[in-house]
Amino acid sequence: MMRASGLTKKYGDKTVVDDLSFEVHPGTVTGFLGPNGAGKSTTMRMLLGLDAPTRGTATIGGRPYAAHPAPLTEVGALLEARSVHPGRTAHAHLTALALTHGIPRSRVDHVLDLAGLTEVARRRVKGFSLGMGQRLGIAAALLGDPATVILDEPVNGLDPEGVLWIRNLLKSLAAEGRTVLVSSHLMSEMALTADHLVIIGKGRLLADTTVDAFVREAGAGAVKVVTPSAAELAALLTGPSVTVTGDSPGTLTVRGCDSAHIGRTAAAHGIPLVELTPHTASLEQAFMDLTRDAVEYQATVRTPAQATARTSTQTGAQTSAQATALEGTSA
Structure with a gap:
């Protein structure tokens, strides 16, 4: 089991991780989620002893990472796939790691095959694509046959076949009783892969729950209605305790009201209903709703109407400038 207890990390006056506590249990794939700048990478580094916490403790298997006598056989991690000497071959890189822990060479060949790198095992890493580098990093993480696996954005750079491979690999590791913690920005992939979620924002814990419970709670109490008379029905339903939004x-x-009330209201006013179903939120929508106030880098999103207005303004300005130029030429 992996445990973070009151983890806090400060850099000067900036608090990157703030009193963070959670547990990651064996036999499950736990998704570690949060917006950019939420503190995920810093937390992972503290779990692995790469960064010392300002306060709090981090243990894996009941002890700090550095206290394990043979850490590669206890914890396998991928934080930065490119942390490999570019002049080495994939086989030489893994062999060097294996020698530090007395891991047999047969294990090197096994993880190379597992990662689909057997054919390029003797090629220098500097010629690897991003996806191949990710596969090598995952092979290194699994080299010691560890009980705990920590992967930061493992699908980054992988093609669809590689994404499917990672998904099945993570599930198989959990099925073997291993502890698996994986971070990703791909909510659709986490929805298919993770059993449990730990979500943070601005260094603080926002949610620690199962995927099913998180999505179910996000969509609780909402009803999806499809009707050609949406505006009329919305006006009839909206009230002090009822909110209606147009998707x-x-x-x-x-x-704020159930399907039966909506159906009765529509029937009483002769409004046809095409669909009337309990609303089911996606993991992506639930995540966005939860972290909306915890996003450190907020982008400005223009609606299609705003984009059209901007284009019209630019076209008008360009036409005016052309007319002015023509007038000057005529003069």
Whole structure:
């Protein structure tokens, strides 16, 4: 089991991780999620003893990472796939790691095959693509046949076949009773891979729950309604305890009343209903809703209407400038 207890990390006046506590249990794939700048990488570095916490403790298998006599056989980690000497071959890199722990050479060949790198094992790493580098990093993480695996953005740079391979690999590791912690920005992939979620924002714990419970709670109390008379129905339903939002033309999300009340209201006013179902949130939408106030780097998103208005303004300005130039030429 992996445990973070009151982990805090400060750099000067900036608190990157703030009193963070959670546990990662064997037999499950735990997704470690958060917006950019949330403190995920710093937390992983503290779990692995690469960064010393300002306060708090981090243990894996009941002891700090550095206290394990043969850490590669206890914990396998991928934090930076490119942390390999570019002049070495994949086989030489893994062999050097194996020699530090007395790991047999047969294990090197095994993880190379597992990662799909057997054919390029004698090639220098500097010629590897991003995806090949990720595969080598994962092979290194599994070299010691560890009970605990920590992977930071393992699908980065992988093609669809590689993403599927990672998904099945993580599930198989958990099925073998290993402790698996994986971070990713791909919510669709986490929805297919993770059993449990630890979500942080601005260094603080926001959620520690199962994927199913998190998504279910995010969509609780909402009803999806599809009708050609969306505006009329929305006006009838909206009240002090009922909120109605328009997701797209003809589609409403209603919170604060159940399907039966919506159906009765529509029937009483002769409004046809095409669909009336409990709303199910996606993991991505649930994550966005939870972390909306914890995003450190907020981008500005223009709607299609704003983009059209901007284009019209630019076109008008360009036309005006051309007209002015023509007038000057005529003069």
